Amino acid sequence: xxxxxxxxxxxxxxxxxxxxxxxxxxxxxxxxxxxxxxxxxxxxxxxxxxxxxxxxxxxxxxxxxxxxxxxxxxxxxxxxxxxxxxxxxxxxxxxxxxxxxxxxxxxxxxxxxxxxxxxxxxxxxxxxxxxxxxxxxxxxxxxxxxxxxxxxxxxxxxxxxxxxxxxxxxxxxxxxxxxxxxxxxxxxxxxxxxxxxxxxxxxxxxxxxxxxxxxxxxxxxxxxxxxxxxxxxxxxxxxxxxxxxxxxxxxxxxxxxxxxxxxxxxxxxxxxxxxxxxxxxxxxxxxxxxxxxxxxxxxxxxxxxxxxxxxxxxx
Ligand code: PMV
Numbered sequence: 001x002x003x004x005x006x007x008x009x010x011x012x013x014x015x016x017x018x019x020x021x022x023x024x025x026x027x028x029x030x031x032x033x034x035x036x037x038x039x040x041x042x043x044x045x046x047x048x049x050x051x052x053x054x055x056x057x058x059x060x061x062x063x064x065x066x067x068x069x070x071x072x073x074x075x076x077x078x079x080x081x082x083x084x085x086x087x088x089x090x091x092x093x094x095x096x097x098x099x100x101x102x103x104x105x106x107x108x109x110x111x112x113x114x115x116x117x118x119x120x121x122x123x124x125x126x127x128x129x130x131x132x133x134x135x136x137x138x139x140x141x142x143x144x145x146x147x148x149x150x151x152x153x154x155x156x157x158x159x160x161x162x163x164x165x166x167x168x169x170x171x172x173x174x175x176x177x178x179x180x181x182x183x184x185x186x187x188x189x190x191x192x193x194x195x196x197x198x199x200x201x202x203x204x205x206x207x208x209x210x211x212x213x214x215x216x217x218x219x220x221x222x223x224x225x226x227x228x229x230x231x232x233x234x235x236x237x238x239x240x241x242x243x244x245x246x247x248x249x250x251x252x253x254x255x256x257x258x259x260x261x262x263x264x265x266x267x268x269x270x271x272x273x274x275x276x277x278x279x280x281x282x283x284x285x286x287x288x289x290x291x292x293x294x295x296x297x298x299x300x301x302x303x304x305x306x307x308x309x310x311x312x313x314x315x
Contacts, residue, residue, distance in 0.1 A: 015240075027161060258279050
């Protein structure tokens with residue numbers, strides 16, 4: 001038997017870093033996907049082929065011994081084989097449209113699509129059950145994941161998330177386009193989060209005031225999203241970027257990219273941890289092409305996305 005599932009990547013529209021200190025964040029699924037195909041095979045092995053590498057081990061190998069970014073796939077396959085007492089193996093093939101390591105949710109999309117495809121070989125599950133398994137799998141490589149990325153990759157659309165209340169889907173059918181420009185500077189989320197903590201510890205009062213302002217900004221952005229008011233949303237992005245600059249997660253390349261994108265779009269900002277990774281610019285049909293060509297003229301790598309409202313899809 002062969003099963004297939006796909007899940008979208010994501011961007012953080014508003015609230016990165018401040019979310020760590022209790023402020024709300026808004027995330028959005030994007031129409032770039034990861035597709036995972038799973039197949040049961042007679043040999044007692046788990047084999048994984050993906051754009052970031054390959055892995056093959058006998059099923060007797062404990063998951064704890066796997067040292068690879070592909071560990072979540074192995075974990076899921078091993079868990080299902082053990083649960084259903086199957087003396088066979090699983091072959092997994094991953095195809096991706098999402099660049100890796102730049103904050104676009106490729107790891108979460110992999111975990112969601114893999115959880116759906118692999119479990120489908122043995123049992124039928126709800127999206128909620130798949131999400132739970134996907135988060136469990138992601139924790140094998142990112143112990144402290146909040147689960148927000150996997151949630152938006154599973155359900156699609158827009159979600160708000162805060163530490164206290166968890167996730168809520170946002171009722172919006174906004175039709176905007178986002179231009180994503182990649183700095184091609186790899187970043188480590190943990191390192192950048194630690195540098196923000198240092199900033200906070202040295203500037204307690206200023207940081208508390210910024211969290212308050214960021215919360216107000218997110219409330220404005222929520223209203224903008226519900227009314228599909230791109231002018232307001234763009235202004236919120238601009239203001240959010242200023243906060244991100246102040247907490248020190250930007251650099252010259254990201255600043256230059258944001259500046260170029262702001263000339264043509266409704267607003268632009270870093271998305272995700274910063275220090276590298278990507279920026280996003282808010283556009284619609286009226287300025288999408290111009291925003292892309294200006295960025296490309298300056299030799300920045302970019303592509304456009306829309307909101308993915310489908311989330312996890314199982315074939
Ligand atoms: O770059 P990403 O998508 O891993 O985003 C990290 C988001 C942070 O707010 C910086 C950290 C976090 O755990 O929320």
